[in-house]
Amino acid sequence: xxxxxxxxxxxxxxxxxxxxxxxxxxxxxxxxxxxxxxxxxxxxxxxxxxxxxxxxxxxxxxxxxxxxxxxxxxxxxxxxxxxxxxxxxxxxxxxxxxxxxxxxxxxxxxxxxxxxxxxxxxxxxxxxxxxxxxxxxxxxxxxxxxxxxxxxxxxxxxxxxxxxxxxxxxxxxxxxxxxxxxxxxxxxxxxxxxxxxxxxxxxxxxxxxxxxxxxxxxxxxxxxxxxxxxxxxxxxxxxxxxxxxxxxxxxxxxxxxxxxxxxxxxxxxxxxxxxxxxxxxxxxxxxxxxxxxxxxxxxxxxxxxxxxxxxxxxxxxxxxxxxxxxxxxx
Amino acid sequence: xxxxxxxxxxxxxxxxxxxxxxxxxxxxxxxxxxxxxxxxxxxxxxxxxxxxxxxxxxxxxxxxxxxxxxxxxxxxxxxxxxxxxxxxxxxxxxxxxxxxxxxxxxxxxxxxxxxxxxxxxxxxxxxxxxxxxxxxxxxxxxxxxxxxxxxxxxxxxxxxxxxxxxxxxxxxxxxxxxxxxxxxxxxxxxxxxxxxxxxxxxxxxxxxxxxxxxxxxxxxxxxxxxxxxxxxxxxxxxxxxxxxxxxxxxxxxxxxxxxxxxxxxxxxxxxxxxxxxxxxxxxxxxxxxxxxxxxxxxxxxxxxxxxxxxxxxxxxxxxxxxxxxxxxxx
DNA sequence: CTGAAAGCGCTTACAG
DNA sequence: CTGAAAGCGCTTACAG
Numbered sequence: 001x002x003x004x005x006x007x008x009x010x011x012x013x014x015x016x017x018x019x020x021x022x023x024x025x026x027x028x029x030x031x032x033x034x035x036x037x038x039x040x041x042x043x044x045x046x047x048x049x050x051x052x053x054x055x056x057x058x059x060x061x062x063x064x065x066x067x068x069x070x071x072x073x074x075x076x077x078x079x080x081x082x083x084x085x086x087x088x089x090x091x092x093x094x095x096x097x098x099x100x101x102x103x104x105x106x107x108x109x110x111x112x113x114x115x116x117x118x119x120x121x122x123x124x125x126x127x128x129x130x131x132x133x134x135x136x137x138x139x140x141x142x143x144x145x146x147x148x149x150x151x152x153x154x155x156x157x158x159x160x161x162x163x164x165x166x167x168x169x170x171x172x173x174x175x176x177x178x179x180x181x182x183x184x185x186x187x188x189x190x191x192x193x194x195x196x197x198x199x200x201x202x203x204x205x206x207x208x209x210x211x212x213x214x215x216x217x218x219x220x221x222x223x224x225x226x227x228x229x230x231x232x233x234x235x236x237x238x239x240x241x242x243x244x245x246x247x248x249x250x251x252x253x254x255x256x257x258x259x260x261x262x263x264x265x266x267x268x269x270x271x272x273x274x275x276x277x278x279x280x281x282x283x284x285x286x287x288x289x290x291x292x293x294x295x296x297x298x299x300x301x302x303x304x305x306x307x308x309x310x311x312x313x314x315x316x317x318x319x320x321x322x323x324x325x326x327x328x329x330x
Numbered sequence: 331x332x333x334x335x336x337x338x339x340x341x342x343x344x345x346x347x348x349x350x351x352x353x354x355x356x357x358x359x360x361x362x363x364x365x366x367x368x369x370x371x372x373x374x375x376x377x378x379x380x381x382x383x384x385x386x387x388x389x390x391x392x393x394x395x396x397x398x399x400x401x402x403x404x405x406x407x408x409x410x411x412x413x414x415x416x417x418x419x420x421x422x423x424x425x426x427x428x429x430x431x432x433x434x435x436x437x438x439x440x441x442x443x444x445x446x447x448x449x450x451x452x453x454x455x456x457x458x459x460x461x462x463x464x465x466x467x468x469x470x471x472x473x474x475x476x477x478x479x480x481x482x483x484x485x486x487x488x489x490x491x492x493x494x495x496x497x498x499x500x501x502x503x504x505x506x507x508x509x510x511x512x513x514x515x516x517x518x519x520x521x522x523x524x525x526x527x528x529x530x531x532x533x534x535x536x537x538x539x540x541x542x543x544x545x546x547x548x549x550x551x552x553x554x555x556x557x558x559x560x561x562x563x564x565x566x567x568x569x570x571x572x573x574x575x576x577x578x579x580x581x582x583x584x585x586x587x588x589x590x591x592x593x594x595x596x597x598x599x600x601x602x603x604x605x606x607x608x609x610x611x612x613x614x615x616x617x618x619x620x621x622x623x624x625x626x627x628x629x630x631x632x633x634x635x636x637x638x639x640x641x642x643x644x645x646x647x648x649x650x651x652x653x654x655x656x657x658x659x660x
Numbered sequence: 661c662t663g664a665a666a667g668c669g670c671t672t673a674c675a676g
Numbered sequence: 677c678t679g680a681a682a683g684c685g686c687t688t689a690c691a692g
Contacts, residue, residue: 003685014663019687026688027661049443050383051685054668059380069405070605078399082426091440094424096412110421113379220609253609275400279550279583281611333669344679349671356672357677381669384684 002043011039022047059115062302063093065107066122071218071246072274073291074122077144080295081120088303090117101125112137118302120144124188140305142298145190154301154313156294160190163287163320164197167241167269170285170322172201174330176239176267180212182226182251184243191218194243194271212237216247223250231258238266239328245270245277248284252327268327282326289320332373341369352377389445392632393423395437396452401548401576402604403621404452407474410625411450418633420447431455442467448632450474454518470635472628475520484631484643486624490520493617493650494527497571497599500615500652502531504660506569506597510542512556512581514573521548524573524601542567546577553580561588568596569658575600575607578614582657597658603651612656619650 004022008015013032020026021036028036039045053059064081066074078094085092093111097104104125111119112134119134122144128151134141135153143155171179181198184191195213202208211233214226223242227250230237242248248270252262260266262282270277273288297316305311334352338345343362350356351366358366369375383389394411396404408424415422423441427434434455441449442464449464452474458481464471465483473485501509511528514521525543532538541563544556553572557580560567572578578600582592590596592612600607603618627646635641 004687005685015686016664016688017662020662023687029661032661046439046443048384048685049440050380050389050445051668052687053380054378054384054670054685055687057668069399069408070402072400072402075399075405079426091423096409109376110379113376115380220605224609249606249609252611253613256611275550276579276606279554279579281582281586283583334671335669345670346672346680347678350678353671359677362677378669381684382671384669384686385671387684 001048002045004045004047006043007036007039007045010043011036053115057115058117059091060089061091061093061114061116062118062120062299062306063095063107063111063116064120065095065097065104067097067099067124069094069096071244072276073244073246073272076274076291077122077295080292080297081299082295084296084299084303090303097123097125099124104130108134112139118142118306120298120302122146124185138309140302140309142302142305144294144298152313154305154315156298156301156316156318157190158289158294158318158320160193160320161197161200163271163289164194164241164243165200166197166320166322167271167287168198168201170324170328171239171241171267171269174239174263174267174328178207178212178234178237179239179241180214180230180234180237182214182216182223182230182240182242182247184216184218184247186215188218191243198241198243216243218244218246220246220250223247224254225250227251227254228258231260240266240268242268242270245272245274245284245286248286248327249276249280252280252284263326263328263330267330270327273321273323277323278325280327285325285328286323287320288323290318294318331378332375334375334377336373337366337369337375340373341366383445387445388447389421390419391421391423391444391446392448392450392629392636393425393437393441393446394450395425395427395434397427397429397454399424399426401574402606403574403576403602403619406604406621407452407625410622410627411629412625414626414629414633420633427453427455429454434460438464442469448472448636450628450632452476454515468639470632470639472632472635474624474628482643484635484645486628486631486646486648487520488619488624488648488650490523490650491527491530493601493619494524494571494573495530496527496650496652497601497617498528498531500654500658501569501571501597501599504569504593504597504658508537508542508564508567509569509571510544510560510564510567512544512546512553512560512570512572512577514546514548514577516545518548521573528571528573546573548574548576550576550580553577554584555580557581557584558588561590570596570598572598572600575602575604575614575616578616578657579606579610582610582614593656593658593660597660599658603653607653608655610657615655615658616653617650618653620648624648 004015008018095107118140145157183195216222216226270286277284334345338348425437448470450472475487513525546552546556600616607614607616
């Protein structure tokens with residue numbers, strides 16, 4: 001591998017000059033610029049990124065921290081981020097935290113050690129101190145779905161509560177009289193908001209109480225078990241709002257096993273709008289988030305922060321959309 | 331951040347000594363070792379990994395190149411790799427190539443620049459020259475599902491052809507008389523092998539010809555369209571082998587729309603055994619690959635190669651398993 | 661406009 | 677057993 005010295009010697013200039021030309025900082029004679037570029041091409045020289053990192057404390061790399069890539073929501077999101085990152089010549093570290101505090105911290109440390117230029121994080125266990133630390137170390141961050149928190153950093157989220165309202169209202173509108181919900185983890189802010197959205201619309205019914213809410217963990221499997229639980233508790237249930245699509249898929253399986261016709265005897269609606277939701281049987285109504293776009297925006301915001309660290313933070317809250325399919329059509 | 335110099339000064343030794351103690355190379359008095367360790371703890375010193383990379387040409391990081399994380403097969407595989415990597419203190423670069431030659435090459439270059447210690451690759455577009463190049467640059471690699479190729483590098487694959495035979499034979503056994511197949515991309519070796527496995531069992535039937543094979547690309551969507559194609563070409567089709575689960579899911583949707591009862595009028599079997607396959611309606615029979623285990627093995631093999639580069643290469647071919655569920659029960 | 665020199669934070673022969 | 681010194685491949689004040 002050719003080094004900057006090789007280029008410098010062959011071009012008859014100092015390494016400083018080559019460095020300046022590569023990073024076009026400072027000025028240089030058109031002739032030397034041309035000559036250096038020619039040599040660079042001739043030698044196939046590429047700057048050593050590790051050495052660059054060591055001096056510049058930059059790495060041309062950003063990190064994306066997600067709780068799991070097993071929920072297709074995150075791969076879809078990652079694609080949005082990746083596309084923007086790649087077209088800006090940036091690399092991505094994709095990190096799985098399983099929403100475990102220990103793993104998150106480990107990543108945060110090891111990413112800073114590697115001089116990542118910025119971080120996009122979706123994690124329950126992230127707290128304000130973590131963000132402060134990143135900030136004071138000069139590492140810009142964008143959080144996803146953490147906007148509720150009080151921090152002063154850029155974030156993107158969607159209208160979870162409004163989405164849940166939309167879903168619940170829809171079930172009521174099509175004639176459901178006993179509507180259950182499968183919620184997500186208790187410490188998950190998005191799960192909480194979605195639950196409130198549901199409650200907003202059912203709390204005044206006299207049949208309603210806590211027992212209509214089953215506690216899932218956003219996995220397919222938990223959707224399945226939660227639905228069985230609801231069937232047992234409430235044989236008369238005729239509509240369910242699953243707070244993500246994955247759980248709705250598990251729920252569908254339970255409904256089939258229980259012999260409930262969807263949507264006639266049981267109307268179902270999910271949340272997220274992952275690709276898979278259109279391939280279930282019956283196809284799943286859902287609250288569609290602009291997943292890919294969220295990824296793009298997050299990366300764009302991050303790039304802006306990287307370019308100009310003094311930029312003020314920016315909190316975005318995106319709209320969701322009711323996507324009607326057969327699982328709730330009647 | 332404390333540096334090695336801070337530690338050295340405070341301990342009254344040279345940085346060389348500290349370095350040796352950290353990496354326990356060479357020898358040192360028990361006393362100095364203890365003292366240095368104490369100071370390290372006191373200062374919360376952690377070696378700068380970038381600086382370490384620059385000198386050692388190592389990074390404690392391996393890379394996993396996959397065609398897409400949108401097929402759940404790869405996230406499941408990644409988890410196996412991740413678990414082994416993490417418990418050995420290694421980081422992972424997860425890279426999406428979309429099976430585009432250009433992206434693959436870019437990654438390969440940029441990963442070498444970052445001194446990754448090893449690479450696990452699943453990619454159609456990877457060729458022997460790429461592997462030779464890695465090898466001559468001293469970067470160990472393990473390929474997944476490329477074993478057919480003639481290279482002399484470690485690889486892991488499963489018995490694709492045998493699996494396809496198992497699937498096809500099963501459909502025949504349960505009484506299917508007109509069996510179609512949805513195959514994967516033409517340049518994909520696994521897709522080709524799975525097709526041969528199917529042909530092995532149907533080629534002698536007088537009804538069989540090429541028109542019973544539809545060409546998909548392993549995506550849900552392509553499964554859907556391919557099935558429609560098969561329905562049009564062969565209204566009498568009564569069994570289908572989809573060469574991956576994702577396509578089988580798309581296929582199921584087409585079957586439902588076409589009003590064919592699964593499994594009674596149309597028996598279906600997929601390939602892979604991804605998590606989702608048990609949540610379809612009806613649950614999907616499939617040829618189960620040991621996905622997570624493949625990931626673990628790949629990482630273990632890679633670790634061995636990293637530790638001892640002179641180790642001989644090792645080609646593994648794992649067994650698959652017929653997983654019977656309702657989509658083919660009759 | 662350009663170069664000499666110091667520095668980023670480590671590691672590793674070489675000497676003693 | 678330990679240290680001085682050179683080196684990994686860059687970047688960046690500082691001087692001219």
